[in-house]
Amino acid sequence: MPAEFARHERTVICWPARSEIYGLRLAEAQTGHAALANTISGYEPVTMIVNPSDESAARRVCAENVDVVALEIDDAWFRDSGPNYVIENGELIATCWQFNGWGEKFVPFDKDATIASRWAAQAGHKTRKIDMVLEGGSLNVDGAGTLITTEQCLLNPNRNPKLSREQITERLCRELGQQKVIWLPFGLALDDDTDGHVDNVASFIGPKTVIMQSCDDKNEPDFVRCAANIAVARDAGLTVHEIPVLPFVVTDGVRAVVPYLNFYICNDAVIVPVCGHDADNEMLALLGEFIPDRDVVGLEIGAILAHGGGGIHCITQQVPAI
Numbered sequence: 472m473p474a475e476f477a478r479h480e481r482t483v484i485c486w487p488a489r490s491e492i493y494g495l496r497l498a499e500a501q502t503g504h505a506a507l508a509n510t511i512s513g514y515e516p517v518t519m520i521v522n523p524s525d526e527s528a529a530r531r532v533c534a535e536n537v538d539v540v541a542l543e544i545d546d547a548w549f550r551d552s553g554p555n556y557v558i559e560n561g562e563l564i565a566t567c568w569q570f571n572g573w574g575e576k577f578v579p580f581d582k583d584a585t586i587a588s589r590w591a592a593q594a595g596h597k598t599r600k601i602d603m604v605l606e607g608g609s610l611n612v613d614g615a616g617t618l619i620t621t622e623q624c625l626l627n628p629n630r631n632p633k634l635s636r637e638q639i640t641e642r643l644c645r646e647l648g649q650q651k652v653i654w655l656p657f658g659l660a661l662d663d664d665t666d667g668h669v670d671n672v673a674s675f676i677g678p679k680t681v682i683m684q685s686c687d688d689k690n691e692p693d694f695v696r697c698a699a700n701i702a703v704a705r706d707a708g709l710t711v712h713e714i715p716v717l718p719f720v721v722t723d724g725v726r727a728v729v730p731y732l733n734f735y736i737c738n739d740a741v742i743v744p745v746c747g748h749d750a751d752n753e754m755l756a757l758l759g760e761f762i763p764d765r766d767v768v769g770l771e772i773g774a775i776l777a778h779g780g781g782g783i784h785c786i787t788q789q790v791p792a793i
Contacts, residue, residue: 472557472647474614474675476736478792481516483590484508485547485786486529488522489577492546492779496723500779503772504547505532507742507783510768512536515738520544520590540593545572545583548781550670551606552583553788554591554598557648563793565591565598566646568605573665574629594790601646603639604630608668608785610643615678616650618643619704621658623667630666653707655700659684659717660692661728664780671730671782672700676762680710684732686717693717693728712761718748722778729773733782734758737789740766744773744783 484507487493487500508517512534521529523541530539546552551573554565567587572580591598609624624630625639634642640652658667672684683701686693697717704711718729731754734743741762745751751769759767776782 472555472612472649473791474612475789476676477614479515479738480790480792481518482511482735482737483518483520483549483553483788483790485544485549486519486521486525487547487779488525488544489546494723496775496778499775501528502532503775504786505529506772507770507786508537509534510742510770511735511737511740511787514740520549520586542586542589542593543582544586545580546577548608548785549586549788550608550785551665552586553607554587554596555605555607555610555647556789556791557646558791558793559648561793563596563791565596566601567591567598568601568603570606571604571630573606574627576664599646601642603634603642606665606668607788608665608670611669611673611675612647612649613675613678613680616648617653617675617679618647618649618651619653619655619669619673619675619681621655621667621669621672623656623658624665624669627666653704653709655703657696657700659728659730660696661726668785670784671728671733672697673704674732674734674736676712676736679708680712682712682714682732682758682761684717684730685713685715687715688717691717714754714757716748716750716754718746718750718773720746720774720777722774725778727777729777730782731758733784735784735787736762736765740768742783743767743769744776745769745771746773746777747771
């Protein structure tokens with residue numbers, strides 16, 4: 472499995488589809504998804520998957536160079552419902568894992584359970600179906616044989632209750648071509664929807680080199696949780712760079728977290744969720760120091776995506792270039 476920072480053939484995003492999540496803010500969420508697609512399209516090709524009934528609305532706001540593809544979906548989090556790509560013998564293969572709506576929290580999910588293989592068929596990609604529940608946001612790889620994940624998510628009984636940690640490790644290594652799995656203990660405290668996905672707390676930027684989210688407020692549970700994750704990563708031999716500020720927002724009375732770490736690395740750029748926090752510019756500059764060979768672009772869609780239960784990384788999925 473190539474690292475996210477390797478070259479991409481394109482990025483795939485899904486149009487917001489579950490109106491009960493956003494309510495009266497659905498149009499705002501759709502505008503945010505379009506803004507992200509349009510931004511990424513300045514760096515690499517983008518495909519937007521939409522329900523057939525939303526095709527015309529998406530075409531109106533997406534840039535001309537964003538491909539709009541009509542395929543039925545339940546939700547917009549393609550990082551989790553889409554395929555994880557591997558390259559084997561020079562051939563691109565879409566690994567299609569089982570998807571169960573993040574432990575059957577969000578129903579229905581029958582369309583999203585098949586979107587990985589349907590998208591791959593549409594794109595002409597070879598597929599391999601895997602008999603294990605897995606979301607793309609629960610893992611990250613460095614392109615050199617190391618995968619990072621969280622115990623909080625992958626060992627949750629609502630995913631694969633019959634598989635042990637050792638069996639999950641073996642399956643990840645075999646199917647994704649990895650040599651080592653690093654198990655962080657925690658995701659973020661407010662990440663109840665996904666049970667602590669790793670893409671809120673750790674992202675590889677090079678072989679054995681990772682950026683990790685920490686927390687500057689000792690009164691937040693994430694202060695201890697993030698520190699524990701960083702200690703585990705360092706003990707595992709990783710070089711760790713820290714993002715020290717963790718913003719929180721309140722939207723319609725709901726408190727949510729907007730981790731800068733939930734960025735997306737595309738060709739020649741890093742797209743970062745920001746939410747008007749006083750530290751936005753400072754954290755963007757810090758990311759520029761950690762990843763100096765790419766543009767660092769902050770997008771003011773962090774609050775609305777957090778209200779929906781995720782972030783920029785959660786709604787994107789890369790197709791590696793061969």
